[in-house]
Amino acid sequence: MNPQLPPVVPAVTAELVAALSPRLRKRLDAGIAKLADRPVSRDGDTVRIAVDDGTDVELHAPDGAVRHPDAVRCGCLLAPDCLHRAAAASLAPVAQDTEPEAGQEGPAADAAADPAAAERAGTSEAATPEQCAAARAVHAAASAALEAGTDGAGAVLQAELLRAAHTARLAGLHRAAATAVSVVTAVRAARAADPSYRLPGLVAALREVLSVTHRLPHAHGAELAALRGTARQPYRPDGSLRLYGLFSEPVLTASGHAGAVTWTADAEGRLYQVSDVAPGGAGRALGAADRAVRIGDTALTHRELARAGLAVSGATVSPTGRLGAGAGVRAVRAPGADWHAEPVARLWAQPVPEQLARALEGGHDLLFLDITVTGTAAEAGGDCLLADCAGLPLRLTAAHDHPALPHRENLRLLAAARGTRLRIIARLTPAPHPRARLLATEHPAQPGIRVDIGLDRLQRADLPTAPPAPPGAAPVPDEAPVHLLRRRVHQAVSGGRPLLALPGDTRADARRLRNHGLPTAADLLTHLQSAAADRTHDVFGRLNPTDPARFARAWLAAAHYTGELDRALCAAAWSG
Template sequence: MSPDLPPDHRDPGLPPVAPSVTAALVGALSPRLRKRLDAGITKLAARPVVREGDIVRIAVDDDTDLELHAPGGTVTSADAIRCGCLLAPDCLHRAAAASAAPVAEDTPVADTAVPAEVREEAEVETASPDQRAAARAVFDAASAVLEAGTDGAGAVLQAELLRAAHTARLAGLPRASAAAVSVVTGVRAARSADPAYRLADLAGAVRDVLGVAHRLPRATGPDLVGLRGTARQPYRPDGSLRLYGLFSEPVLTATGYAGAVTWTADADGRLHTVSDVAPGGPSRATGAADRAVRIGDTALTHRELSRAGLAVSGATVSPTGRLGAGAGVRAVRASGASWRGEPLDRLWAVPVAEQVTRALDGGHDLLFLDVTLTGAVRETTGDCLLADCAGVPLRLVTAHDDPALPFRDNLRLLSAARGSRLRVIARLVPGPLPRALLLAAEHPTDPTARVDLGLDRLQRADLPASTGPLPGAVAPAVDEAPLHLLRRRVHQAVSGGRRVLAFPGGGSGDGARLRRLGLGTAGDLLDELHAAAADRSRDAFGRLLPADMDRFARAWLAAAVYTDAVERGLCAGAWGASSEAIPALT
């Protein structure tokens, strides 16, 4: 087993650009230039890029350069994008560069959430007029993206959604803002054929942004506070901590961020993370594991901490378990612990069904499993490792498809170790069949060692001597719940827009079929979705009027929320989890 070494060069990609900058530059274009924006982005993407410190330079042509000034790694103002062409600053190039770059986190604003003690004394808190207007703007902009689908949601529609996201943040709605940015990121990944793009993930992002924007204007009390979100995660003092390393995983996002996150546990089994994530590409994701962790004066790298321990004094911890690195935090190296020894062994002692219930109820989604490898199959999305987990037939899949990360190669090698009993750490994938992303595992031949599958690279010599040739079977057909008839239309709308559901006869009879199979609500939702997509009124002269985007977005949102809730219920049932994990349909 050998660690992945980072390449000798650094990816010189474009720096992240704040949403407000992209919205401002696109909004300033003339109608004629807006029509040419998508073509301009494609042309600019083919030009050479050079990074010199905080400046990224693009050669627009042999005589003209475009510069992005990113102090701290992020472009935060329109003036920081400068072009040398004759039409600057009103040229197409500046808006194209901003639209082609990853979306950065917008400038933080003060958190407007009312403190708990004030909320208790107040009567019923409601959203302010500015917040209701901002939520409406987000809903309308996201509806326009849904109506067009990824194929039609070009840079102009993306900029409108980024503008709405910035407005929401200024109005004190960071959750709606972040959800809108996630949709833009997903649309860009789809349009650029990013291998990490997943239609289901984008559908979930669209569902989240529409759901938050739809509910927020009428929300009150604690519901309103949750829908607003918080601009920053508050770090709270947590005294002294004795932490034991669990594993490290690489981070490589479609938004242009990369790095590593190391997971640790304390003596009570609480999970804590240490992260090093910043703008960058695959080389940073593979190299961050060998950087020193940013806590106190310790020289431990992420790779070392995943096997060792840490003693922290003056610790600060966010609600999600992330450790702060303030000036008052002190940390020194300590001894680690085996996965099969105390205190880490207690993580695997929790029944699997209870772990799944926790994940579906909003807790962390890591699963600590004892599995027996039974082989592998080849699915349409790649190789899948089959395992038995306490009688549950489980499918373990790669956590990231980027070829710079060894996830896929490691899973392929493990598939040859049939019969091996291993402890693994995986991330739950909600769905009607037991499935999880494989993150770390015990070494196939050395139970005292473990492998971070996104950072360490297994060799053929690491496998048991009795293994045969690598399998290449095709996954057998699996009986799917009829809910897929609704889910398929929900996903089709995200990809192709309203028009793909408006074709005469499209999906004809699926609603009736769902009702015959006992899913009456699903059938009604599907019929309404098709009716909303096909609803086009005409004026007095017989000309088609614009489609009712609001009706279509609400019909799609109802179908998406229902599908997600039922699928989570099916997931709980597949793992034998408690019915309490099934979310309510709200």
């Protein structure tokens, strides 16, 4: 995926790939790899990829995204039936496909034209036949991608999933469509060795899309409405707000979007976000912190708002707490509040078990903690900061590993503050032991100064003079061996069904799970391995085609179980 290219809506990529001949489809992945190394130039709304000295591929995006196949043009002799157009579309980021196309029919198009139809579509007692068919198409495409794994899910499989996502959107299944696009984006990041790619993120996206499309045809009422989702988050009026800045964090996604989000709180402790996220890379993630926030006429930057306050009138707020920036919103700068002063201090006064319960039950996942730094520990993903939190041994990790962002370096320098008591903000990481990603902290040597871990850079001269202790092995608690099942779930996503079908004996792992009181995990592990290795033969001894649906069901059951077990073990670990 090349962030220099304009995003392309899923329907365009799917149509261009579908138009290729079988011979060209086999060469599509190689064509994408070739185009990825070619120079890119921009001229207004047109982006050009130099295929060779005399041939260019042009992507025309007048509104910032490519929304029609004719907007992708190639100058080679085989155009428009060449490989280059499909390769360029597959190389570009995936655009948000939210507007119904002219001439399309279906619940989404009807809802766009008639508000009453939108209300009827969102409150019907059962899914329509069109929605059931769209859900089955997304489920089948996602199952095929799971069976192939990231190594085998090339551009053709990605295009099939994008086509299914587009069909789901037209049918009003916005949640399934958005999650399917997230799967494609993560698969592309994995295949391109993008530093921002995270395997657990792809596992979560695949679990989400398979779970939603599996359950949707049988759902009714409120459950069905939740599974359908909405095209855009609605914003409701919230009157006047007096907000106090907490911290800012950079945003850098595998989909090619970057920016900054500033978190604020009102006098009651409710959290609100001011975001500035748009297509871009690490440079935009760092630079967005010094841009003025997009709300009202205030000239505050995100970095300044994190330490100041905001008085907002005519505010509009989404269900997740994001502040709208409509024409009727007015905002002016106001004094901020220290983390140790009211009303902000009440966020840290809430008991940790209550904060944890809120995060695990679907609320925001921020934790407001008072800790004492105790050292560092070496882990497979890099060093983590060890801390004591009300008697609990806590591991604090970097929120992002991109080398342009200072998370990892700041975490390493904070190790010099051993024995220092700090007030921090972190994001919960569900794990069998207390674990969170550090987002912001008090300065260890300068009282009253805050440090945004992803934006500010600590200086060694400003830290305590005691040298940091060398990373050691963190004490490993006696944990249930859930990793034996989780490892197989992750391996299936990376290597696909063929990897799990390799000769091997899982009986020892299953026996160990049973010995630790996890018979369900043992059964799921055995069933997953059986589904992967199940290849029947016809009467002539030839292998029959695989059954992606069966493998997907076995994988989904194992993934759902590990996710729920992780939540339960996380709650138990934080309770001491």
